Amino acid sequence: MRWVKFWQGLLLFLLGVVSGNAVGLPLDPRRLASELKMNSQTIRVKLSGLGRVMTIKGEHLALSLAKRPELGNVQSEEWIIDCKRSLIYDPSTQKSRQIPRSGILIESLSGVLSLNERSFRDQLVVYPKELLSPYDESVRTNSECLVVNHIDLERYLESVVNGEFNSQWAESAVEAQIIAARTYALFQMREMRKDKGRVFDVESTQKDQVYLGLDRVDSKAAELVAKTKGLFLAPRFGKNEPIKAFYHSSCGGRTITPEKVWGASFKGFGKGVRCPFCYGSPSFSWDYRLSFHELEKKIWNGLAKDSTNRKFWPAEYRADPNRWYLKNVIARGETPKVIKMPMGALIPEAQAAQGAERDQGHIKELQFEFVNRENLDETLKVKMDAYVARNWIDPSKLKSTWYEISTRGRSIAFRGKGSGHGVGMCQWGAKNMGEKGFTRDQILLHYYPGVKIARISK
Numbered sequence: 001m002r003w004v005k006f007w008q009g010l011l012l013f014l015l016g017v018v019s020g021n022a023v024g025l026p027l028d029p030r031r032l033a034s035e036l037k038m039n040s041q042t043i044r045v046k047l048s049g050l051g052r053v054m055t056i057k058g059e060h061l062a063l064s065l066a067k068r069p070e071l072g073n074v075q076s077e078e079w080i081i082d083c084k085r086s087l088i089y090d091p092s093t094q095k096s097r098q099i100p101r102s103g104i105l106i107e108s109l110s111g112v113l114s115l116n117e118r119s120f121r122d123q124l125v126v127y128p129k130e131l132l133s134p135y136d137e138s139v140r141t142n143s144e145c146l147v148v149n150h151i152d153l154e155r156y157l158e159s160v161v162n163g164e165f166n167s168q169w170a171e172s173a174v175e176a177q178i179i180a181a182r183t184y185a186l187f188q189m190r191e192m193r194k195d196k197g198r199v200f201d202v203e204s205t206q207k208d209q210v211y212l213g214l215d216r217v218d219s220k221a222a223e224l225v226a227k228t229k230g231l232f233l234a235p236r237f238g239k240n241e242p243i244k245a246f247y248h249s250s251c252g253g254r255t256i257t258p259e260k261v262w263g264a265s266f267k268g269f270g271k272g273v274r275c276p277f278c279y280g281s282p283s284f285s286w287d288y289r290l291s292f293h294e295l296e297k298k299i300w301n302g303l304a305k306d307s308t309n310r311k312f313w314p315a316e317y318r319a320d321p322n323r324w325y326l327k328n329v330i331a332r333g334e335t336p337k338v339i340k341m342p343m344g345a346l347i348p349e350a351q352a353a354q355g356a357e358r359d360q361g362h363i364k365e366l367q368f369e370f371v372n373r374e375n376l377d378e379t380l381k382v383k384m385d386a387y388v389a390r391n392w393i394d395p396s397k398l399k400s401t402w403y404e405i406s407t408r409g410r411s412i413a414f415r416g417k418g419s420g421h422g423v424g425m426c427q428w429g430a431k432n433m434g435e436k437g438f439t440r441d442q443i444l445l446h447y448y449p450g451v452k453i454a455r456i457s458k
């Protein structure tokens, strides 16, 4: 058997050399791995929606240990990864090996890899999924793979263009959005690497920036990324460091500061701005109605999944949610505690919120009032940050935290404006500004009034 393998190998080698084509060129995978070391312009993107078993294909795939490429590597045209058991398997030799905690790095001679029929450039690193659990507790309950695409930042941005916006929009608007996306990526690359145990900088979903790999890249996207190469936003006064350049789909008429949404401040966000430009966007205004019982189910689900915020809920509720039924919900907004009614009387906010529908601006906090089913005198009030409640309820339907609520019987209606958190650039507004002839810099400085445009130094 050995002899057969030897002759097969020799034959393949000779064929490659004689034919002289790229596929046949002798490949030293060790050289390949060491050349593609991660540098400061490589972003680590966690891929999503991969399922439990994955197939990676490519031209002369080289596989090596991510941290010790010198320890040798194996080549194949295809790898199958069983994420549940953390095994990587070569279907041609039927050999499998355990994926170590330091990860397995896969790269191809052409620089393009196919992962479950989707194309990615540069390198893929596969880790055991346990490495994700400090950052994402849903990992414990599913067996999704943890695959991180190490990719050149500018190439990454070429794909983000059509994931987050659209290369066919007005050029000045697309360029402004690319600069915001680059700034956000640079910020995450600096922040996330402070934690040495973390193996990725950004997620490939709306949590960070939507990234779907090479299939989404078109020539216009690549052209506009090249045109803005290295440009990012820094605080106007201070060091040339990237800000956390948040952006969102549409603001609904004005943007808001990070403090007002998350209670945390970030450099470069002095104030919210008026936005007369997203009027008419698909989510400029919206309605969402659900029954109290549906809302209770969303709360139970949130308590089960969100360990970070679960602990703010009273133990007596968590012990047995079925004992409590939801009686009322009150929203508290960013406006002052006491509001003036038309007759000139001053009334407490909570009282007003129950009856009157009025614009309180973005909601900061929701208060849920529960009654004990067995003892109606026993009540429970639970306060919750509105942005967390939005995630628990359904961020695709409760599109922003800028809403008014009204309750009728055992149902609740949210009537809101805008889509997304409302911080930083309003994407629909930027699109419209571009169409109206505003320049890239005018768009950026409108939505990020506290910044200057800087360039990455070489």
Ligand SMILES: [Zn+2]
Pocket (backbone or CB within 6 Å): 250, 251, 252, 253, 254, 275, 276, 277, 278, 279, 426, 428, 429
């Ligand atoms: Zn807007």
